[in-house]
Amino acid sequence: MTKRGHREIIVEWLIESVIRLCGISAILFVFGIFFFVFREGGAVLFKDFKFGEFFFSTAWYPSSPSHVRYGTLALLAGTFSVTVLAMVIAIPFGIGAAIFVSEFCGPKLKETLKIVIELLAAIPSVVWGFIGLTVLNPLIIRLFDAPIGLNVLNGGIILALMSVPIIVSIGEDALKAVPDSYREAGLALGATRWQLIYRVLLPAAKNGLLAAGLLGVARAVGETMAVLMATGHAINIPTSLLDPVRTLTATIAAELGEAPVHSDHYRVLFVIGILLFLITTVVNLTADLIVRGVRKK
């Protein structure tokens, strides 16, 4: 074999090894995180853990001296309400904006908008929380005559604003991936712009658009800092948009620092972590199933 051939084989082998190492370490890190979270959480989970109380009680008194309660129902309701509101706002806006950017605006405006969207996506979540606190809060008080403006509405709007850039950029990619020949074929059949979007582009891009929406949901469920600041941090099952709530993530962020390490409180916070992990897994699995179902048809 020639000298050159030998060198190529070695270089090839090196590159392959590096890539394999990266892959394996990524998997190891993920398992490491699992292990750490489950070890802490597991310590209380398997020691007469009150599942009934955990899921169905609204009483969250983790540091009460006499009767400690770890009920997360109100926290779950908080996460759920804020996320749902955020998605109700963000998905139509995000998909609509993606359609506008991809199908309606000229190349110059498109470039500008894409830069703006990237900038929006890069705003740190503390800044969003701050906007909730200082801009939306007084606005909501004034508009709705509410006693306080830190509530589901505020958190939902902030989360929506945070998810929209993700939905727009992924949604736009999905629409861009639809071949121009589809547009041409639709137009040649006499479709108007709206008919083209509704009957050709949306069906063609539906997997990508679905992924965009679900990534938006994932972002909203996992978001911590901004909701901590914008939702009022009150443990409460909301009955209106103007009720303050507290979310699962905000609870972990706020209490982990003050809970004594390895105490029950500390460990229950990890159980909440496991719960969050399960929620996101379910969201992802559903997404996967939907996408697969869509493909099969």
Added chain:
Amino acid sequence: MIPAPHIEIEGLTVHYGAKPALRGVSFTVQRNEILAIIGPAQSGKTTLLRCLNRTLDHERHARVTGVIKVDNEDIRRTNNVYDLRRRIGMVAPLPVGLPLTIYDNVAFAPRMAGITDRAELEQRVERCLRQAALWDEVKDRLHTLGTKLSGGQQQRLTIARALSHDPEILCLDEFSIAIDPVTTMRIEDVLKELRARMTILLVTNLVQQARRLADRTAFLFNGELVELDATEKIFSETPRDRRTYDYTHGVFG
């Protein structure tokens, strides 16, 4: 008296940016005529068809000048371009099965034209699929994705789709590229029947196909209409222009 032409093209020039794709093309097509358009790659055949149904409007860099009249109406000034497109069926060279079921592909245009009656839609879908020689192969799976069909079947699906809104003009852009000879012949027979109802523009590079079907043939070269004459004349030993002879006799590629 010569009847008024169905399509009248006068001084049609198209530029993509600064690059000309059609240079002052003028000709007329009679109603119920089959006109073949031949020419080497890049000669502007597809561009010509896209001017006719005005999908070229959506090409940002394309500039069009000249007049195109259908039924004596200037289509470049028409205020209802959707209506125009519904009068023209277009079959692209590579099959474009829309990401819909077979049924929905064919029912697409009728639905947009406002037909909602189920029975009527079903009847229409069946008729068009039969005309495109596809019905027998797909009648049991009308509700599966059109994109799952083979290349040749997809092409016939696009033909069925182009017929679905009863066009008065049918444009076929090298429709037989992906279709086997036997099926091609079946579709050609259908085209011969359809000509009683519509005018057909057939872009083809198969000399025999043009000979079998076309009354007249136009030879486009480099964006220029070199000549348009009776099909036999174009393919004979004595066309009017030397370049036509060279092309049809394979003197240049």
